[in-house]
Amino acid sequence: MTDGQSLLLLFVALYLIESLRWLPARSHVLIGSGKRWRQQRPFHAIEWAGACPSLLGVVPPMEDHWLTLPWQLIPAEAGVEVHGDERRPRLVNWESLQPRVDGKKLILAPGCSVRWLSEDQAREAQQRLVTWKQQTQAQREADFLSLAQESLQQSPLTDGIDQLSRQTKWLKRLGSVIFVWTFMVMVVLYRWLGDGLEILWAAAVLLGLQISQAALFVRQAKAVPHRVWKALAIALLPQHAMRAADLLADLPPTHARWVHPLAARSLIGDEAWQKLARHFWKIARHRPSATADLQCQALEVYFQAQGIAIHELEIVPQQESGTAAYCPNCQAQFQSGATQCLDCGGVELRPFE
Ligand SMILES: [Zn+2]
Structure with a gap:
């Protein structure tokens, strides 16, 4: 491998790292821009400290992203039910509940924690649990139901996304240009002309683009902490310059608790x-x-x-010959006589009509 190829490979690796996020297992990522959005779930096969990896869109045009989270804590009579991952929910009794925040993690009891999108959200969840602990079950349920409806409202999400899209519009465009320049124009020039003055000129243009991106970032990203240091990284490192808009999208939302x-x-x-x-x-x-x-x-x-x-x-599967009932959860089909799906923890079967 030549020096040029090794350098390109290094840039690709750094760029992919920059595009990777570690998210709560049950979160969803909305990715897109303008009117085209898609939802993506983290990769559940890999889990580290309650978080799973998710790769944002990597090829231009650059896009925005927005994190959403379903209900993770639900009050039951005996305790709070924790829905932190795809496994069976865990119940923490009200008596043993000692909520404590550690970064984005809310620790409910020894060995039981749940991850949030930001530290503020973890603190808010902690407050809610302290309140629930003192309430009657009817009060807790009423509180949960109102919180649930609030999380399902569309306008905080669409308003937030509109605002984000406006702020990141030019950062995304210039990010796409820097991507094309780094991974396409410079690669073609290098293959065509080899090490020479031309490639130095191309690198100088890249540096100019990065500095412009850094200036744009300083203007748009007033809410981003350590903005000047981040602008410096954008000015000097192409992978940061390409993904500069993400630093705004990564900010925890201020106007909404969390969105379902x-x-x-x-x-x-x-x-x-x-x-x-x-x-x-x-x-x-x-x-x-x-x-x-x-x-x-x-x-x-x-x-x-x-x-x-x-x-x-509710999906009814296509009936296979010899079967009489199906599991409404996993859609597996059963012969007559069976009443429960043991794979799904005893879900009651439904007969085919
Ligand atoms: Zn089943």
Whole structure:
């Protein structure tokens, strides 16, 4: 491998690291710009300290991203139910609950913690748990239901995204130009002309683009902490210059507590939203949980407001020959006589009609 190739490989690796985020296991990332958005979930096979990796869009045009999070703490009669990952929820008794914040992590009891999108969110969740601990179950449920509806509102999300898109518009455009210049123009020039004066000129142009990006960043990113140091990194390192807009998107939202992934209906389109709606309905309805009824109640109110009937969200699989019932959670099919799906922790089977 030549020096030029090694350098290019190093830049690609640094760029990918810059595009990677470690997120709470159940978070969703909205990625896109303008009217085109998609939702992506972190890669669950890798988990480190309660977080899973997620790679943002890496090829131009550069995009914005926004993190959403479903309900992670739900009050039950005996304690708080923790829905921090895709596994069976854990119950922490009210008596043993000692919530404590450690960065973005909220520790509920020894060996049981849940990760949030920001430290502020972790603190807010801690406050809520302290309040719930002193309340009656009816009060806790009412509080949860109002919080749930608040998290499903569309406008905080769309307003936030509009504002972000305006702030990052030119950072994204220039970031795309820097990407093309670094990974395409300079590579072609190097292959074509080799080490020479031309490549030095191309590098000088790149430096000029990075400095312009840094100046643009200083103007747009007033809310970003250590803005001047970050601008310096943008001026000197191409991977930081390409992804400068992300530093604004990474800021924790100030206007919304947290937004549920379902709130993104108008952004992701009806088809993707319905798929998501089925996913959340299935989890609420069928995952073994002490709070299933409360979760379903919250979702039913929301789906009714969205004009979608519950039966539209329940998928009936195509009946295979010899089967009489199916599991509404995993869609596995069973012969007559079976009543429960043991794979899903005892979900009651439904007969085919
Ligand atoms: Zn099942």
